[in-house]
Amino acid sequence: MIDQELKLGLMAARQEFSPQQIVDLIPYSHFIGAQAKIEGSEVVYWLERRPSNIGNPSLPAIHGGVIGGFLELSASIEILYSLDVASIPKVVDFSLDYLRPGRYKTIYAGCTVLRQGKNLVNVAATAWQDDVSKPIATARCHFLLP
Amino acid sequence: MVNLKIAIFKPMLKLAMERTGHGAALGFELTKIGRGEVEMTFPYKSEVVGNPVTGVIHGGVIVSLLDTCCGCAAITTLTRSMVTPTMDLRLDYMHPAEPYKPVFVSAKVYRDTSNVVFCRGSAWQDDQENPIAHCVATFMKVETPSISFGNIVRRNLRRFILGKKVYEQAGDK
Numbered sequence: 646m647i648d649q650e651l652k653l654g655l656m657a658a659r660q661e662f663s664p665q666q667i668v669d670l671i672p673y674s675h676f677i678g679a680q681a682k683i684e685g686s687e688v689v690y691w692l693e694r695r696p697s698n699i700g701n702p703s704l705p706a707i708h709g710g711v712i713g714g715f716l717e718l719s720a721s722i723e724i725l726y727s728l729d730v731a732s733i734p735k736v737v738d739f740s741l742d743y744l745r746p747g748r749y750k751t752i753y754a755g756c757t758v759l760r761q762g763k764n765l766v767n768v769a770a771t772a773w774q775d776d777v778s779k780p781i782a783t784a785r786c787h788f789l790l791p
Numbered sequence: 792m793v794n795l796k797i798a799i800f801k802p803m804l805k806l807a808m809e810r811t812g813h814g815a816a817l818g819f820e821l822t823k824i825g826r827g828e829v830e831m832t833f834p835y836k837s838e839v840v841g842n843p844v845t846g847v848i849h850g851g852v853i854v855s856l857l858d859t860c861c862g863c864a865a866i867t868t869l870t871r872s873m874v875t876p877t878m879d880l881r882l883d884y885m886h887p888a889e890p891y892k893p894v895f896v897s898a899k900v901y902r903d904t905s906n907v908v909f910c911r912g913s914a915w916q917d918d919q920e921n922p923i924a925h926c927v928a929t930f931m932k933v934e935t936p937s938i939s940f941g942n943i944v945r946r947n948l949r950r951f952i953l954g955k956k957v958y959e960q961a962g963d964k
Contacts (some may be wrong), residue, residue, distance in 0.1 A: 646843040646844055647844065648844050651843060651844050670843055671840075671841055671842075671843065671849070672837065672838055672839065672840040672841075672843060673838075673839050673840060673841045673848075673849035673851055673852065675800045675838070676816070676838045676839050677851070684825030696812065697812065697813060697814065697815070697816035698813050698816075699811065699813060700812055700813055701812075702811045702812055705812075707860070708812060708814075708855065708858075709794075709876075709877045710813065710814035710851075710854050710855025710856070710857075710858035710861075710881075711813050711851075711855060713851065713854035713855065713858060713880060714849065714851020714852065714854050714855050715851065717849075717850050717851045717854060718841075718849065718851050721841075724961055732842075732844065732853045733841065733842040733844070735884070735887060735958075736850040737882050737883070737884055738881070738882060738883045738884065739854065739881070739882040739884070740879070740880070740881040740882070741854070741879060741881070741882075742878070742879045743876065743877050743878060743879065743880075746876065750858065
């Protein structure tokens with residue numbers, strides 16, 4: 646893919662209010678199976694259960710790294726969708742707190758851009774399964790804008 | 792007896808990590824397993840690219856690799872039947888990974904207390920002194936015999952050895 650294609654893809658996704666189109670641009674999202682949709686005024690990301698995302702096979706529980714990767718992916722898609730950037734932002738740091746075990750079910754995630762500076766963006770991401778008020782993990786990350 | 796335990800434990804951990812679930816999907820290889828010290832290698836894969844223009848792998852893969860590596864290092868310090876879920880994980884990305892090159896990951900336990908294990912890990916490509924990412928992770932020690940690593944291994948010994956996927960059976964609960 647060339648730079649121009651990505652730019653056009655991002656613009657089309659924003660115009661058509663379809664965050665899923667941005668998700669489709671990134672190969673890693675297919676690898677873990679991430680999807681996105683608009684609910685009200687917010688974007689909700691979700692990850693359906695699949696065998697290749699299991700960390701502990703006997704529970705079974707979702708791999709902690711998948712939850713982390715999914716939240717980082719959601720945060721970067723939130724930036725690409727809500728801010729006017731032309732290429733993929735670079736992640737600077739990522740901090741993740743695991744609050745509950747990730748059961749073998751669909752994981753949902755929501756992101757908030759807490760601050761957008763000239764170069765840096767701070768995004769908070771939360772993941773939950775059945776109940777929004779019982780998050781399974783929260784993450785906080787900084788991205789460098791291209 | 793202790794030596795026998797270690798001799799069985801190492802290949803079991805290696806098989807469990809490399810052949811089941813997300814570890815199998817990623818396709819990394821554990822190259823060193825010592826007490827509180829684990830190293831692994833991850834070959835470049837086009838499926839995990841995060842930037843389709845440059846071909847650089849997604850940061851989420853580095854999260855998975857470091858979480859797995861630190862988790863393995865934490866398991867190696869256990870003396871009894873316990874599990875070590877991750878409490879928190881913090882990553883700093885020093886510079887982006889270069890495409891088409893393998894990623895090496897190492898993790899070390901730097902403090903092991905009765906309730907918590909503290910780990911440090913780093914991921915690099917060409918030069919270990921110039922890592923692409925550095926992380927600190929803390930793990931809880933929880934005594935739940937039914938889901939401890941040793942018991943999972945015992946329960947699935949045949950499947951591990953035959954290389955069959957354990958989650959196929961466990962998946963549809």
